[in-house]
Amino acid sequence: MPDFTIGPSDFLLDGRPFQIISGALHYFRVHPDYWADRIEKARQMGLNTIETYVPWNLHSPRPGEFDTTGILDLGRFLREVAAAGMYAIVRPGPYICAELDNGGLPPWLLRTAGLGVRRLEPQFMTAVTRYLQDVLEIVGPLQIDQGGPVLLVQVENEYGAFGDDQTYLKALAEVIRTAGTTVPLVTVDQPTDEMLTAGGLDGVLRTGSFGSRVEARLETLRKHQPTGPLMCMEFWDGWFDYWGGRHHTTSAADAASELDALLAAGASVNIYMFHGGTNFGLTSGANDKGVYRATVTSYDYDAPLDEAGNPTAKYFAFREAISRHAPTPSSVPPPAPSSAAAPSSVPSSVSSPAPSSSLSPAAAAPEFNVALADPIGLLACPGGSWSEHHDVPTLDELDARLAIFRTELRHGGPAALTFGEVRDRVQVFLDGAPVGVLERERHERTIMLPHTRGRLELVVEDMGRVNYGARIGEPKGLIAPLLLGTTELSDWSVCPIDLDHLPRLWHSAGPTPTTIGTGPTAWRATFEADAQSDLFLRTDAWGKGFAWINGFCLGRYWRRGPQHTLYVPAPLLVAGTNNLAILELETPDSPTATFTTHPWLGHTDL
Incomplete structure (x- = not known):
């Protein structure tokens, strides 16, 4: 079996220096039918490794559960990484941040009286131990020394920004080792003296998280990691958006230049993000540093692959930078489609107006409208129990x-x-x-x-x-x-309000109102599709709420922006009749759903 170790100055794969060139791809933010496509595009950009967090809160929505079905099938994801001839890094937390609801910690856990979060407290450690055992039962057989793709497993996540409990970190590392982890362990912190000291652990490789000033960051990291390879575990190439803000973008040329500097220094790297994906459902988190800011549904992140998996200018700039330091495949992914075919037929209530000027200029492509119908007012809580x-x-x-x-x-x-x-x-x-x-x-x-x-x-x-x-x-x-x-x-x-049940509300709520009342209102529509092309659901004519396609929650929308489309992956559609449901908390400008073929994530400046 292959052997992967930490040498005096390099990672060693079968005894030879190996530079990790990785990209972050969160399986829980991408439809499983698209995992192989995104992994292949990572390989074509020149990456040799895929990194992912593991979200405790999504796998364990209730105590005693550990769900690995569908979009949460971590084992399938890692096997698809291996099938593409690539390696993997797994970061199970237990805290992962990731702009995910509660930073990946299950809300039910934190309701435990007296529980101490992210420290050596018995109740917390008991729950964490069970969680990590569940994760590592999947990861263990997929480690490189057992014929799998996994090279590294991370202990905690940027712990130096939270605390300095070394006994907790040591106990966590011991849990990970005892659960059968044989590959090297790492920690990650922002490269400041304070954070690297508080969040690092002797005997575990320290890595950094940064997106600029490469030389200075590596110098600080080397002070705290005198031997072993240097690695930027989170090379920030973009940023996330929050409701009411702007759509964040960064210069492709500047980011590629910093990546080139990292690779030229011989450092390993994990690009955060290679492909951001989507905060489907109610998975997006929030920040509160004096002002509460909720994260939007799209996790596009201005990454090399956009939310729908299309290569961007940053993809090709990064590919060129990587090619100066490592071999890159001759094949490249096709450019983003200029348009995609609208569904093969639509209901008689559908009209096809010209694209709205409020949408991105790129969205001047086929659109089709569907009339929303059968409104159900929710102030009476139909289908619920008081x-x-x-x-x-x-x-x-x-x-x-x-x-x-x-x-x-x-x-x-x-x-x-x-x-x-x-x-x-x-x-x-x-x-x-x-x-x-x-x-x-x-x-x-x-x-x-x-x-x-x-x-x-x-x-x-x-x-x-x-x-x-x-x-x-x-x-x-x-x-x-x-x-x-x-x-x-x-x-x-x-x-x-049972949001999982809402798409089925019309089958259980009794007589359907025929007039629109005040307050939250559920609407539904049907449309025909060929299930071969991704779509985007425009939300700029609506107020605030949630949308479902065939029972799958696409996420939140809000007139406040910046994003005004919700991504609809083609695998969510069926060939023939599809169902749309929305829960509108305010009042829509028009009871109409508009599908288009391009996203509009908002203005880059306020």
């Missing part, structure tokens, strides 16, 4: 991401409604009429009610858990106290 609570529960206590809270007011005149904190958004209704919205990112806590007699309803949304910093694991929803004037409100009826 529970009674004296005090207002958190969304965590309800195991919900979206819920309706209702109470009766028996006062009279106008008064202020004040919350301890809103996490992350609440829509306020009185007797079914909208009063206003409070948002966490604006630090809003108080709204004036025009009267205080009647039915008060609150639609509360968790927009993504913080994935970095001290606010990881905080409760979501309405944080007490809830005051009407100076009086605390009590006696609540609460109905969680």
Whole structure:
């Protein structure tokens, strides 16, 4: 079997120096039918390795579970890496950040009383040990010394930015080793003296995360890693977007120049990201460094492969830089299609207007519209079940991401409604009429009610858990106290919205309303497709909400932008009739769904 070790100055593959040229590709952000395509395009760019995080929260949505089906089939993903003749790096955390909800930590875990996050605390370590055993049961047989592709396994993730508990890191490394890991272990931290000291572990190779000033970063890393290979485990070639911000892009030429400098120095590299993919469903996280910013659905990241897997200018600039230091295949992937065929036929209600000027100029391509129909108002919580609570529960206590809270007011005149904190958004209704919205990112806590007699309803949304910093694991929803004037409100009826069930709502909600009411409304439509081409669902005419294709949640949309399309991978479609469902929390400009063949991720400047 092949042998992979850490030498005095290099990685050694069967005793010979080996420079890792890797790219990040998260299996959980890419449809499984596209894994092989993305891996092959990585090989064609000149990469020899694929790196992935492992998301604990997605694999274990509930205690005692470890799901490896569909998009979570880590074993299949690693075998496809091997089939392409490439190597792999696995980074299981347990904390991974990755702009993922809660940084990859399961919310149920952090509701455990007395649990200490990312430190040597018995409850946390018991749960982490079981998780890592589950992961490494898959990874173990796929290590290079057992004939598989895995070269390295990472311990924790940028721990020096969080803490300095060396006993925790040592215990974690021991768990990983005891679970059967025989390949070298690594840590990663930003290359500052403080972080490399706090997050590093003697006997484990330290690596860095940075995207510029290569020479200085490597010099700092070498101070803390006197022997062994130098490696940038996260070479940042782009950035993520947040709702209300701009679409982040970076110079392809500048990024390629920094990559060239890294490779010329003999360092190994993992490009973060090679292909970002999509935060399908409700997987995107958030940051809060004084202002809460929720991450958008697209994880395009301005990477060498765009969200739909097409090569960009950065792809070819990186390929050229790599070719100066390592052999690159003669074949290259085809350019992005200028357009793709619209579905073979569409319902009679469909019209084909000219593309909107609000869309990207690149989207001047075939579009087709589908009328949304059969609206169901959700303030009555059709298909759901109500529970009674004296005090207002958190969304965590309800195991919900979206819920309706209702109470009766028996006062009279106008008064202020004040919350301890809103996490992350609440829509306020009185007797079914909208009063206003409070948002966490604006630090809003108080709204004036025009009267205080009647039915008060609150639609509360968790927009993504913080994935970095001290606010990881905080409760979501309405944080007490809830005051009407100076009086605390009590006696609540609460109905969680089952978002997994929503596409089936029309089969279980009874008679369908024929008029649009106020508040959140579910809509549906059908359309015909040939299931051979990716599509993008335009959202610029809608307010805020979620969309599903054939029961699969594409993710969130929001008029605030920057992104105004949701990616629809062709494997989600069927040849023939397809189903679209949306949950609109506000009010659409038009009850119409528009599909196009190009994305619009937003303006690059505000």
